[in-house]
Amino acid sequence: MQNQHAKDTETMRELFKECLQMKMHIEAFPKTEKPEQTMEILAWSITEFVYDPENNLTFETWYTRYEDLFLVDASKLDDVAKVRLLLRKLSTTVYNKYMNFILPNRPREYNFTTTVEKLKQLFGLQKSQFSLRYSCLQLTKPTDTDYTTYAAEVNKHYENFKLNSLSLDQFKCLMFVLGLKSEANFEIGTRILTKLDTEANTINLEKLTNECQRIINIKSDIALVENKSRENQVNRLQANKLKNNHKPKTLCWFCGAMHYVRDCPFKYHKCEDCHNIGHKKVIAKRKIQQNQTAITTSKIIAMVRQEHFHNHDPTVYTQRTTSQLHSANMSTLKSTMC
Incomplete structure (x- = not known):
């Protein structure tokens, strides 16, 4: 027993010496701390x-x-x-x-x-705090997901929810907006979300209610203005329609168009042909042609009358007068067209 104890003691001493030498070697080795x-x-x-x-x-x-x-x-x-x-x-x-x-x-x-x-x-999540909280409340477990993965997902959404920083008024406002799911409340819900994002620390249910009423009043005012504008437009269309229905029975003697003489733009126009004021160039030509036709007609009637006095035949007088008048009118029309 004593021999064994002596051997163990010697072994321990040797191990101690080796450890001491190793420690000294490590301390002596230069450290690289660049x-x-x-x-x-x-x-x-x-x-x-x-x-x-x-x-x-x-x-x-x-x-x-x-x-x-x-x-x-x-x-x-x-x-x-x-x-x-x-x-x-x-x-x-x-x-x-x-x-x-x-x-x-x-x-x-x-x-x-x-x-x-x-x-x-x-380079963070480009989502509003409301969006993160809304996603947390809408979280469900997929059928192909194990419970450990689902628990990790719940934990992540809870951290994004930031429940510790959520006040009672903010939670009430969150539930208020979550209830606006119908299409009729879509526009109001969108504007309320903007208010929640910009006034997150001071928002409450009273402010949300006042904001909703303000949006409704603005929409009513806009609808009132649009209806008034539409009514004025309808009245203008009806007035124009009535104005177009009241047309004159004869052409304007200033320009030959279908409108009243008082509305003629050529009332004070100076003609380039006859240099008279009150008609345009086409009317001057038409008057000259009408005068030529009248002169020709009167000459024909005078000639036929003179011949009638010699023949004393009314039938021949009528036929020849009509024929010559027709020829005269046709020649005048051809000269007008040329």
Whole structure:
């Protein structure tokens, strides 16, 4: 027993000596604590961030995965190095969008915390708080989803719901808007959602009710104005119709158109042919032609009468007068057409 105890003691001493030598060797070995090497090691451990909000791939979810790596493993890096490491792991599209967003400033002008907040704002869920809460209340379990996955989905929606920051008035307003499901309330519901988003901290049921009544009053006023405008338009159409029905029985002697003489635009017009005032050029030609026709007719009647006195035959007088008048009128018409 004593021999065994002595052997065990000797073995322990040897192990202790080896451990002591190893510790001394490690302490004597030069440590590599250069920031560039640390940054390279950390960069290999971080995947690239690609923004895809439809699949819940936001900057907040990505940063949550690597938050300890930036705050603990990269604790020996300064803020400028952390910002460089963070921007290095952004995709090209995300990086370009962020750079355009902060112009004319440069990334080095912001510390790490400010950079993270700006990225969360720029590449977060592009949904209103009401939309997130509404999605939470509409959540159901799909038939092909196991209970563990469903529980994780419920937990995620609950966190987005932010129940701790929801006041009693906000919850009442939320239930008020959820009840506006009919098509008749679609426009009112849309405007109420805007008010909920802009006045989330001060909104209550009384303000929502007053806003709904205000929207109804505005719609009534608009309908009243539209009806009055439509009524005036109908009256104008009817007046124009009545005006068109009252047409004169004869043509205007100033211009030959179908309107009253008092409405003729050629009432004070000076004719280019006869230089008289009160008619246009076509009427002057027509008057000359009418005068020529009258002179020709009177000459024919005088000739026939003279011949009748010699023959004393009324039948021949009538036939010859009609025939010659017809020939004279036709010749006058041909000259007019030419």
